[in-house]
Amino acid sequence: MIDDDRVFKALADPTRRFLLDRLFARDGRTLSELESELEMTRFGVMKHLRVLADADLVVTRRSGREKLHFLNPVPIRLIYDRWIDKYTERQVSALADLKSELEKQA
């Protein structure tokens, strides 16, 4: 366990979670595209993407003058494994489903 701190710190910011949500919906977006969806300068978005990349939650690939961003779900899975007991997994899952159902209605 050496890089878990970077992951949790990266997830702690709402803008960065929004970026992950956008990449979860569709991968391979550029900085400019992501910037256009946020009330923030390009520099702010760039910093956030840097933090996500350092945490390995986002991986990138250059293509000409563009840089494409992709979501990497592996670190998320590791969080889950840390505090969800295998034996109680089913009950927790059922409770979580119930909670999101209730929130949908409200």
Add this chain to the structure above:
Amino acid sequence: MIDDDRVFKALADPTRRFLLDRLFARDGRTLSELESELEMTRFGVMKHLRVLADADLVVTRRSGREKLHFLNPVPIRLIYDRWIDKYTERQVSALADLKSELEKQA
């Protein structure tokens, strides 16, 4: 999605993750017991437990002059559901297992 920010902010601190780890190992600990495992004053630990409770990651029950703390895994499960696609779940799980295996050896 109203209280997710409190959850992620709560998880962003290493001391708070350590507290969750201890409660995952065994529930129902008191403030004093948790304090004794940390290089920090009681007040610091109290603040951290307050943050975890506000995020609903920890629930408490009073018993006389003691206050017992319990881990609540539901918010963790909700994080998982947010960014793990149901269709790719198996592959991600396999990758995560591989990563933790490699880290054990290193």
Add this chain to the structure above:
DNA sequence: AAAATAGGTGACCAAATGGTCACATGTCAA
């Protein structure tokens, strides 16, 4: 009842964090 135990509040301070800007490099199109 007195002393020890367990937990709680508000003020305070140093350090980390989120965001902007001036400036700069590399790439594509006309």
Add this chain to the structure above:
DNA sequence: TTGACATGTGACCATTTGGTCACCTATTTT
């Protein structure tokens, strides 16, 4: 080859956050 486009760096500032302390209340124990 000139200009527009896409991304990158370092300095800077306001706000948030992690931690301590003086002081306080409630519950045992002797």
